[in-house]
Amino acid sequence: MAKPDTLLVDDEVPFVETMIKRLDKRGLNVISAHSGADALTQLDRHASVDTVILDVKMPGMDGLETLKEIKKRHPLKEVIMLTGHATVETAIEGMKLGAFDYLMKPCELDVLMAKVREAAKKKHDHDLKIEQARIDKLMLTRGY
Ligand SMILES: [Mg+2]
Numbered sequence: 001m002a003k004p005d006t007l008l009v010d011d012e013v014p015f016v017e018t019m020i021k022r023l024d025k026r027g028l029n030v031i032s033a034h035s036g037a038d039a040l041t042q043l044d045r046h047a048s049v050d051t052v053i054l055d056v057k058m059p060g061m062d063g064l065e066t067l068k069e070i071k072k073r074h075p076l077k078e079v080i081m082l083t084g085h086a087t088v089e090t091a092i093e094g095m096k097l098g099a100f101d102y103l104m105k106p107c108e109l110d111v112l113m114a115k116v117r118e119a120a121k122k123k124h125d126h127d128l129k130i131e132q133a134r135i136d137k138l139m140l141t142r143g144y
Helices: 011-023 037-047 065-074 084-096 109-141
Strands: 006-009 030-035 049-053 078-083 103-105
Touching: 006 011, 006 037, 011 049, 011 109, 030 037, 037 065, 049 065, 049 109, 065 078, 065 084, 078 084, 078 109, 084 103, 084 109, 103 109
Parallel strands: 006 030, 006 049, 049 078, 078 103
Antiparallel strands: none
16 A cells, blocks of 8 residues: 555544545545544654544544644644534634644535645645755755
């Protein structure tokens, strides 16, 4: 299996299973987690993940808490919040805390795919800038 690029976090197991199949068909390499704690473990295991799709409403550690922890531990990973109508305010709060974007459930697959691609591109561009800065620093250090 190719290295995972996307982590889907949602406490509804059937939803996760259906989404993984659909997203895999569209060329993403998706892994999943069913809780916030599980999501953090998966991110520690899989450094290749660029984008996290994160359910807002989960028992235990909710989406907002999970987002804060993800951003603390992995500030460059992009997070898309998944929300129901009742928790839009939470999604907005999430965006203030560094989430890339949010989507309303049930979400259109095309829209989700477009957002994941946008998020992954942002992460990739950001990584390149950091790499370039490292090279610049190295050149300076060596007196070029
Ligand atoms: Mg939920």
